[in-house]
Amino acid sequence: MARFIIRRLLQMVGVVFVLSLLVFLWLRSLPGGTVSAILGERATPETRAALSKAFGLDQPVWVQYLKFLGRAAHGDFGVSTGVLPGSDAFQIFLSRFPATIELSVAALVIAVVVAIPLGYVSARRANSPLDSSLVVVSLIGVAVPVFFLAFILKYQLAVEHHVFPVSGRQDNLGCTRVTNFFVLDGLLTREFDCSASALKHLVLPSVALATIPFAVIYRITRASVLEVLGEDYVRTAESKGLTARVVRGRHVLRNALLPVVTTIGLQTGGLLAGAVLTEKVFNWGGIGNALAVAFERRDYAVLQVLILAAAGTYVVINLLVDISYAIIDPRVRTR
Amino acid sequence: MTLQRTAPLVLLTVAALSMTACAQSERDSGGTGGGSSDVKDTFTFGAAGAPKLFDPLYATDGETFRVTRQIHSGLLGVKPGTADIQPELAESWEPSQDGLSWTFKLRQGVKFSDGEPFNAEAVCYNMERMFDQKGAGQQAAEYWTYFFGSFKDDPSNSLYKSCEAKDDSTAVINITRTTSSFPTILSLDSFSMQSPKALKDGDANNVKAQGDGFTYPAYAMNPVGIGPYKLQKYDEANKTVTLVANDTYYGDKPKTKTIVFKIIPDESTRRQELQAGSIDGYDLPNPVDWKGLKDAGNKVEVRPAFNVLYMGLNPEHNPKLKDLKVRQALMYALNREQMVKSQLPEGATVASQFMPEAVSGYNKELQPYPYDPEKAKQLLKEAGAEGMTLQFAFPTEVSRPYMPDPQKIHAAFVKDLEAVGIKVQAVSKPWNGGYLDDVNNGNYDAWLLGWTGDYNAADNFLGTFFSNLKQNDFHTSVMPWGKTLSDDLKKADAIVDESARDTAYQDINKRIAEEYLPGLPISHSPPALVTSGKVEGLVASPLTAETFDTVTVGK
Numbered sequence: 001m002a003r004f005i006i007r008r009l010l011q012m013v014g015v016v017f018v019l020s021l022l023v024f025l026w027l028r029s030l031p032g033g034t035v036s037a038i039l040g041e042r043a044t045p046e047t048r049a050a051l052s053k054a055f056g057l058d059q060p061v062w063v064q065y066l067k068f069l070g071r072a073a074h075g076d077f078g079v080s081t082g083v084l085p086g087s088d089a090f091q092i093f094l095s096r097f098p099a100t101i102e103l104s105v106a107a108l109v110i111a112v113v114v115a116i117p118l119g120y121v122s123a124r125r126a127n128s129p130l131d132s133s134l135v136v137v138s139l140i141g142v143a144v145p146v147f148f149l150a151f152i153l154k155y156q157l158a159v160e161h162h163v164f165p166v167s168g169r170q171d172n173l174g175c176t177r178v179t180n181f182f183v184l185d186g187l188l189t190r191e192f193d194c195s196a197s198a199l200k201h202l203v204l205p206s207v208a209l210a211t212i213p214f215a216v217i218y219r220i221t222r223a224s225v226l227e228v229l230g231e232d233y234v235r236t237a238e239s240k241g242l243t244a245r246v247v248r249g250r251h252v253l254r255n256a257l258l259p260v261v262t263t264i265g266l267q268t269g270g271l272l273a274g275a276v277l278t279e280k281v282f283n284w285g286g287i288g289n290a291l292a293v294a295f296e297r298r299d300y301a302v303l304q305v306l307i308l309a310a311a312g313t314y315v316v317i318n319l320l321v322d323i324s325y326a327i328i329d330p331r332v333r334t335r
Numbered sequence: 336m337t338l339q340r341t342a343p344l345v346l347l348t349v350a351a352l353s354m355t356a357c358a359q360s361e362r363d364s365g366g367t368g369g370g371s372s373d374v375k376d377t378f379t380f381g382a383a384g385a386p387k388l389f390d391p392l393y394a395t396d397g398e399t400f401r402v403t404r405q406i407h408s409g410l411l412g413v414k415p416g417t418a419d420i421q422p423e424l425a426e427s428w429e430p431s432q433d434g435l436s437w438t439f440k441l442r443q444g445v446k447f448s449d450g451e452p453f454n455a456e457a458v459c460y461n462m463e464r465m466f467d468q469k470g471a472g473q474q475a476a477e478y479w480t481y482f483f484g485s486f487k488d489d490p491s492n493s494l495y496k497s498c499e500a501k502d503d504s505t506a507v508i509n510i511t512r513t514t515s516s517f518p519t520i521l522s523l524d525s526f527s528m529q530s531p532k533a534l535k536d537g538d539a540n541n542v543k544a545q546g547d548g549f550t551y552p553a554y555a556m557n558p559v560g561i562g563p564y565k566l567q568k569y570d571e572a573n574k575t576v577t578l579v580a581n582d583t584y585y586g587d588k589p590k591t592k593t594i595v596f597k598i599i600p601d602e603s604t605r606r607q608e609l610q611a612g613s614i615d616g617y618d619l620p621n622p623v624d625w626k627g628l629k630d631a632g633n634k635v636e637v638r639p640a641f642n643v644l645y646m647g648l649n650p651e652h653n654p655k656l657k658d659l660k661v662r663q664a665l666m667y668a669l670n671r672e673q674m675v676k677s678q679l680p681e682g683a684t685v686a687s688q689f690m691p692e693a694v695s696g697y698n699k700e701l702q703p704y705p706y707d708p709e710k711a712k713q714l715l716k717e718a719g720a721e722g723m724t725l726q727f728a729f730p731t732e733v734s735r736p737y738m739p740d741p742q743k744i745h746a747a748f749v750k751d752l753e754a755v756g757i758k759v760q761a762v763s764k765p766w767n768g769g770y771l772d773d774v775n776n777g778n779y780d781a782w783l784l785g786w787t788g789d790y791n792a793a794d795n796f797l798g799t800f801f802s803n804l805k806q807n808d809f810h811t812s813v814m815p816w817g818k819t820l821s822d823d824l825k826k827a828d829a830i831v832d833e834s835a836r837d838t839a840y841q842d843i844n845k846r847i848a849e850e851y852l853p854g855l856p857i858s859h860s861p862p863a864l865v866t867s868g869k870v871e872g873l874v875a876s877p878l879t880a881e882t883f884d885t886v887t888v889g890k
Contacts, residue, residue: 030768030769031764031765031768031769031772031773032764032765032766032767032768032769032770032771032772033767033772034547036766036767036769036770036771036772037767038395038477039395039477039771040395040396040771041771041784041785041786041787042395042477042481043771043772043775044775044803044806045775045776045806046806047477047480047481048772048775050474051474054471054474054544054549055544055547055548056544056546056547057547064547067546068546071546076545076546078545078546078547078548079545079546079547079548079549079550080548081547081548081549082387083385084385084387084571085387085388085548085549085551086388086548086549086550086551086555095571095572096572099572154607155607158607158611159607159610159611162611162612165611165613166604166607166608166611166613167599167604167607167608168573168574168597168599169572169573169574170573172379172570172573172575172577172595172597173362174362174568174577175362175570175573176358176359176360176361176362177570177572178358180572182572182573185358188358189358189359189360189361189362190360191360191362280601281601281604282604283574283599283600283601283604285572285573285574289600292600293384293385293600296732296767297767298767298768300547301546301547301548
């Protein structure tokens with residue numbers, strides 16, 4: 001197991017390294033750039049040259065890249081020029097990432113908590129009217145683009161009827177920041193109104209974002225439970241005289257959940273991508289939001305860190321999925 | 336087995352508990368002040384972007400200045416609702432005979448928000464501080480470079496010379512040449528007065544180049560100035576900036592105690608927030624939405640136009656453009672009337688010259704070229720340029736106050752140009768993705784661009800475009816009149832007497848329109864801001880430089 005994890009981690013370093021080169025070259029091959037973004041209409045060839053020189057952008061790309069690598073080796077990923085000028089790019093990532101995680105986790109929790117029981121019920125009552133209507137709902141969940149649903153939810157429940165806030169993560173309550181997970185921060189500092197406000201802001205975006213994983217998890221649970229219900233060992237367990245509860249809990253659900261866990265893991269990566277879109281609609285101050293601003297202002301350092309960190313996160317999540325799979329299914333471990 | 340399962344849970348709980356112990360609420364427990372009951376104590380404004388920092392010397396963009404303007408003041412201010420200067424921290428000013436030495440009488444009894452006194456010494460400290468930027472600070476102090484030329488370590492090109500504190504309330508600023516821009520430029524936000532003590536203590540000049548960016552001292556996020564408000568908190572994680580009334584402010588107390596800037600990059604989200612009542616206003620509503628916003632009970636405050644949209648022409652890139660007849664033909668070919676009506680907000684006008692009417696030196700007698708495609712064809716024929724090819728560029732991923740939708744404006748003009756037999760090669764690039772570079776590097780025959788004035792001076796428009804003969808986007812250096820125009824602009828700018836100066840600029844405007852036509856002035860377009868119907872007291876500024884201390888928000 002340890003060797004497996006180490007090998008995967010080494011692979012991850014390789015992936016991030018190659019990606020860093022690609023991202024670095026790609027950003028610098030784009031026309032325009034940081035200097036234009038800062039100077040705007042005021043730019044003249046003179047001011048342009050001076051600023052390029054100050055930023056070291058006048059040097060050959062490979063020199064710039066080597067310098068970047070040298071600094072990155074010491075944990076210095078550069079300084080923001082556009083998102084929050086002067087701030088350490090990695091700090092910006094650290095302050096924004098919790099927002100994206102908060103949103104993704106909330107969405108995943110909603111999806112899992114709703115989808116697994118419904119999937120189970122559907123399978124138990126396969127082909128009943130309840131089952132059919134749930135299947136249709138899940139189809140809609142997969143088919144409707146997240147941002148569209150997000151927009152409808154926002155318009156109906158926030159703009160037209162003021163049930164939830166339109167956008168943002170929290171009302172301006174002067175809350176103390178500890179981890180930048182706003183719900184958690186409120187609990188830690190006992191500023192419970194801050195947590196409440198953060199939760200209220202979390203509802204619409206996380207529900208919108210939950211639809212896709214919900215639909216997928218629901219359908220996998222349903223199919224999987226249906227399959228297990230037909231297995232011989234279930235019939236054996238029933239005929240052995242085990243109570244219905246034990247059969248369902250220990251034999252049906254546990255076996256049926258195996259593919260579900262894999263699905264949840266795979267959905268997590270997609271969730272991060274979906275979160276970026278949802279962030280835009282709800283002006284959620286996470287990674288997606290920072291990426292958009294960084295791109296608009298051609299903030300190279302922040303773009304590099306965000307893209308690399310997102311890639312790294314994706315790889316780590318995949319690794320965690322593999323590990324959890326090994327834990328649930330002993331056969332994977334021994335292989 | 337059970338231990339194995341519960342161990343992580345226990346650990347997690349312990350960790351959470353220990354964190355609880357560490358995390359202290361840092362919130363002010365101050366109550367929400369009473370105040371009269373029919374107005375709210377907070378004005379919430381939807382900003383399109385985050386401020387970059389709060390030391391205005393290093394600021395360059397509108398979203399940053401919008402915030403710094405509330406917490407800083409300069410020697411000179413701008414009369415609300417106009418582009419004209421008025422006394423602010425200086426009560427009056429007077430030039431010496433030769434116009435090179437300016438005496439400022441300062442307002443007395445004024446304090447910075449840290450309690451330090453504002454006096455002539457503080458003025459000179461600030462001027463010297465700005466003048467004495469070093470290293471990366473010089474690049475970061477972009478507005479100083481732009482308006483004052485250069486810095487203390489190489490003063491060859493500097494407008495600023497020195498500053499003397501005659502007595503507590505008299506400061507004298509010496510400059511190296513006369514220009515219409517001085518002392519008007521002292522009204523710009525960048526040159527606001529900041530507390531000398533705080534500047535010193537905060538090591539405010541400590542800008543460093545690091546990697547491919549600059550780092551700023553902590554002072555830049557926590558400045559001390561003189562303004563109706565002071566910065567309370569920039570909550571980067573929640574994208575809000577909170578300002579509170581500055582108790583030490585010399586002027587009238589702000590009508591609303593707190594201002595909150597909520598940063599909402601997406602325009603439709605800003606509109607929805609306004610509709611839901613969670614913000615009280617936002618800037619630059621899309622002209623398409625003006626009517627809908629008004630119908631919904633909001634106020635659309637239209638600012639007087641203080642900008643110009645033009646079609647730039649580069650005779651070096653396309654020699655056919657060297658012929659005045661060709662340039663005039665282009666002008667006659669464009670149906671600007673129609674474009675202004677269909678693409679720009681109400682109140683927009685067709686331009687007759689490269690500056691809007693509010694700028695001194697505007698020539699009222701000039702009429703815009705009429706739309707006359709027949710005349711255009713005839714001129715092209717006379718010039719032997721029938722069926723000429725014109726490469727014509729527009730920017731994407733951008734919307735400017737003078738050009739809400741560049742692509743549509745471009746499309747309309749392409750049609751007009753093709754109608755008189757010109758073959759148009761349409762080119763486009765993202766604004767920050769090479770467009771501005773290409774314009775600067777002279778890669779287009781023709782392009783769309785514009786300018787929003789910084790202050791009321793013809794030089795800020797005409798000088799920006801044509802004064803620098805060696806390097807300007809219009810490449811006037813290849814034209815026989817390029818040098819004359821540049822010299823005359825510099826001469827006009829140096830005239831001390833206002834009315835003589837205005838006459839000189841009026842004459843230049845006439846020659847630009849009739850004899851030179853280095854580019855085609857297109858239109859002036861009024862930007863707007865929108866507030867909910869409950870907001871009173873907001874005065875729209877042509878410079879988009881509103882201060883919010885007069886604003887009240889009804890409940």
